[in-house]
Amino acid sequence: MTIDLRPPAAGDWDEFVLRLERAFGEPAMTSEERAMWRDFLPLEQALTARADGGIVGTAGAFDFRMTVPGGTLLDVAGVTMVSVQPTHRRRGVLTAMMRRQLDDFRERGLAVAVLLASEPSIYGRFGYGTATRQLHGRIDTTRVTVQAPPGADAVRLRLVTPAEGVAACEAVYARAVPGRPGMLARQPEWERLALLDPPADRGGFGARLCVLAEVDGEVRGYARYSVKAGGTALGVPDGTVKLKDLEALDPVTYAALWRYLTDVDLVARLVFHNRPADDPVQQIVSDIRRCNFSWRDGLYVRLVDLPAALAARAYAAPLDVVLDVEDPFCPWNTGRWRLSGDAKGAVCERTGDPADLALAARELGTAYLGGHGLRALAGAGLVTELRPGALAEASAAFRSDLEPWVPHGF
CATH class of the missing domain: 3.40.630.30 (Gcn5-related N-acetyltransferase (GNAT))
Structure with a gap:
């Protein structure tokens, strides 16, 4: 099946919303709701997936500024309105839209993407980790x-x-x-x-x-x-x-x-x-x-530009650790990275030094806002300690004093 990805035209908004409503089995939005979401979402940051003569998938991204540990407001992409028509599931539509979105975010210089998942099992394969709880x-x-x-x-x-x-x-x-x-x-x-x-x-x-x-x-x-x-x-x-x-x-x-x-x-x-x-x-x-x-589960976090994302936040304790990261969906993040930081800031750069911890990009997304400890992820077999003591050091540094939380849906 050939999938044509493109932003919706101004005249496509009603059909975009209709396809979204059908995919989720929801009642029609009021005219006020449709107008509000249209005002919020720039059409150039929306996607339609077209096949077999019509729209079979939708996605969008809001421009947000999100607080990260240390109090900095970081520009992030808020992924939203993701749907695939029930007639076109498991045919690569969602993967194609996720691929295009993450490439676009990287080109725009955004280090992090976030979303609220309709189903927890969907987005892990694209590198999104469960970062907050409600x-x-x-x-x-x-x-x-x-x-x-x-x-x-x-x-x-x-x-x-x-x-x-x-x-x-x-x-x-x-x-x-x-x-x-x-x-x-x-x-x-x-x-x-x-x-x-x-x-x-x-x-x-x-x-x-x-x-x-x-x-x-x-x-x-x-x-x-x-x-x-x-x-x-x-x-x-x-x-x-x-x-x-x-x-x-x-x-x-x-x-x-x-x-x-x-x-x-x-x-x-x-x-x-x-x-x-x-x-x-x-x-x-x-x-x-x-x-x-x-x-x-609450907010899901995806590191788009790994070194920029890790350098944007502060850390609760001093750390100097080499991370061996696996990221098949965003291969530019794959490799070894030295992360050095404390409460005042951080630096993250590529290195050839031996790794201290091995993990996937999804687990970094889970730990990014400080709500889930790396030690707990290691207990689930998702983080591997390669240097004794590195796990305790990194887990303490990544944690936030307050549980992370997103206050409203999008």
Whole structure:
């Protein structure tokens, strides 16, 4: 089968979206959603795979700036809208699109690509490693309370619409971004994503609300959420609060917001589906067993330009290690690399010196943001120690003080 890869023309957008929806079996986007994603995605950074007279595959890439360990904002490609029509699976369409994308990213000088996988098994063969985790929870608010620190009662909470609060929320979010690896700086117009709330997608929940948390007149945090009313046959309130997102600049404001969310009238539970794996909510609830916490994979990371990517981040401990890297899909990364760095920065260069660790590019992607230790990967047989002590040195250096996390989908 001949596959023709090319960016969609301006008139192809509706068909591009239709093919994407069909591949995922999803209902049609609203006109507002279609317009928003079209505004976000430059068509020259999208791909259509054409065969047998039509579009059989789609892919795109957003321009993001992502925090890496040390606080630097790194330009990255956010891979998105990847689909293959069910009639053309296992015929090389996805491989062709991944090949073209990674070549394009390299030509543009991007060191890292990231994505959120619809299925975990798909992208490892292209060198993407699972780099972050998401915390999910279902808190029984009839039995669980939040233990707020002193000062929480002085936090003023103000309920507004998401549109009314968007500027204040964006200011808080921008201050939080440098503090945690994996967070994405808000690109122009992307605040619209948090305001998107189509009635057809609410699943019985009401319109989204926004609560602002103020201290001495300054907004120090926010939460956006929705509520579904409900009751038992005996008239006992049985509603649900669904948290969309929450950010706070200090522990007191943070606890005040969680206390508010778990104390909404006429509800019996609070649910959320994407918080950092180490979110402090786990420490302030009165009964962790009634919170039904679980974790799942989050962001996948691919090193496109290995030396540039490894030199762009800082390291938690001094290291000087030679990595023997295997990367068949991006062969320019294959070989031995000396990585030397510390908390102030790093250098990564080709070397002929004997290797200390051997691993594949996928495992470097998994470890890149500091959420998964190289020692754990070695325990799974995915990293081989060639010099005694090198694994402990590198594993400690790669780790992040905070678990990496991406706060929203794309």
